[in-house]
Amino acid sequence: MKEDFYEILGVSKSASAADIKKAYRKKALQYHPDKNPGDAKAEEMFKKSAEAYEVLSDPNKKAKYDQFGHAAFEGGGFGGGGMNMDDIFSQFGDIFGSAFGGGGFSGFGGFGGGGQRRVKGSNLRIRVKLTLEEIANGVEKKVKVRRKIQAEGVTYKTCSTCNGRGQVTKIQNTILGRMQTAATCNTCGGSGQVLDGKPGDADAQGLKISEETVSINIPAGVEEGMQLKVPGKGNDAPGNGIPGDLLVAIETQEHETLKREGDNLHYDLYISISDAILGTSKEIDAVGGKVRIKLEPGIQSGKILRLRGKGISSLNGYGSGDLLVHVNVWTPKELSKEQKEFFERMQGNENFEPKPEKSDKSFFEKVKDMFS
Numbered sequence: 083m084k085e086d087f088y089e090i091l092g093v094s095k096s097a098s099a100a101d102i103k104k105a106y107r108k109k110a111l112q113y114h115p116d117k118n119p120g121d122a123k124a125e126e127m128f129k130k131s132a133e134a135y136e137v138l139s140d141p142n143k144k145a146k147y148d149q150f151g152h153a154a155f156e157g158g159g160f161g162g163g164g165m166n167m168d169d170i171f172s173q174f175g176d177i178f179g180s181a182f183g184g185g186g187f188s189g190f191g192g193f194g195g196g197g198q199r200r201v202k203g204s205n206l207r208i209r210v211k212l213t214l215e216e217i218a219n220g221v222e223k224k225v226k227v228r229r230k231i232q233a234e235g236v237t238y239k240t241c242s243t244c245n246g247r248g249q250v251t252k253i254q255n256t257i258l259g260r261m262q263t264a265a266t267c268n269t270c271g272g273s274g275q276v277l278d279g280k281p282g283d284a285d286a287q288g289l290k291i292s293e294e295t296v297s298i299n300i301p302a303g304v305e306e307g308m309q310l311k312v313p314g315k316g317n318d319a320p321g322n323g324i325p326g327d328l329l330v331a332i333e334t335q336e337h338e339t340l341k342r343e344g345d346n347l348h349y350d351l352y353i354s355i356s357d358a359i360l361g362t363s364k365e366i367d368a369v370g371g372k373v374r375i376k377l378e379p380g381i382q383s384g385k386i387l388r389l390r391g392k393g394i395s396s397l398n399g400y401g402s403g404d405l406l407v408h409v410n411v412w413t414p415k416e417l418s419k420e421q422k423e424f425f426e427r428m429q430g431n432e433n434f435e436p437k438p439e440k441s442d443k444s445f446f447e448k449v450k451d452m453f454s
């Protein structure tokens with residue numbers, strides 16, 4: 083059972099945004115890795131507080147959490163979820179303000195002390211094209227990725243520009259007097275180390291291309307343009323850095339007969355006048371195979387049949403959309419002599435006169451219902 087986000091931060095459910103921020107700042111400073119070197123419990127609390135704050139500081143996520151609890155963020159790589167130290171510093175670094183000297187954080191997951199920081203490798207981006215069937219139920223995709231990894235046999239030495247500190251201090255004369263500022267070392271990019279020796283197949287940073295198969299879990303209900311993150315599957319960073327992420331852009335393939343609208347699917351069914359009069363059963367397309375539906379005798383053109391739960395599983399994990407079958411009665415243009423004579427006799431016939439009932443909603447009412 084996951085702990086309550088409000089309890090983790092020690093605030094009430096009615097706490098204001100400012101109170102939540104204040105509470106998080108207090109926890110973050112209390113459990114900051116620089117203050118608790120090597121303390122796994124403190125690190126855990128530091129991460130938990132950040133996770134709680136990530137949700138409670140975002141009005142949309144907070145509303146979802148208030149309504150659904152932790153379940154609101156399960157079943158997908160979106161929002162919530164675990165955070166690593168780099169996420170925390172890059173997202174909420176400013177909240178610590180000047181408490182740690184304004185020179186940034188020495189930790190960055192490395193707890194190395196001094197001014198060193200672990201450099202993060204660059205992110206890789208790929209696109210994945212999904213069919214409606216794959217989106218409907220979620221899918222695991224295996225993709226080949228060419229990522230840069232550390233070449234074997236690469237050696238490093240301490241950066242001579244910063245003497246391994248990762249930072250350089252500058253003394254500037256300003257109208258306010260002499261000012262000392264710290265900046266990330268340009269030579270080593272902040273890692274404190276530079277390349278010493280490397281094998282022939284490595285690039286200038288000691289990296290080489292490697293082709294890997296990465297499996298990506300795609301949750302049901304994703305949409306065109308969404309982006310998933312696979313942590314650590316981007317390029318390696320040189321030296322003791324941490325790898326970047328693999329960013330996966332979702333593309334969707336159009337289905338031949340089914341149209342998606344949110345979590346609902348729409349299908350246009352055409353039936354003959356005789357089928358409409360006598361009733362019939364028809365096979366229609368649905369995600370995951372064909373479905374047979376029954377049409378009652380006397381079914382009206384424009385009727386929408388709703389197959390509950392036969393749509394797309396919703397991204398937040400709560401239920402599925404419906405499959406809406408639009409019934410269209412096909413009017414023949416060519417008739418034999420006998421057929422024509424028969425319908426001529428029916429013109430003006432009592433049974434053939436339109437008698438819409440109150441329950442036969444107009445097209446506009448049906449559309450209105452569907453979106454309400």
Ligand SMILES: [Zn+2]
Binds near residue numbers: 241245246270271
């Ligand atoms: Zn350096």
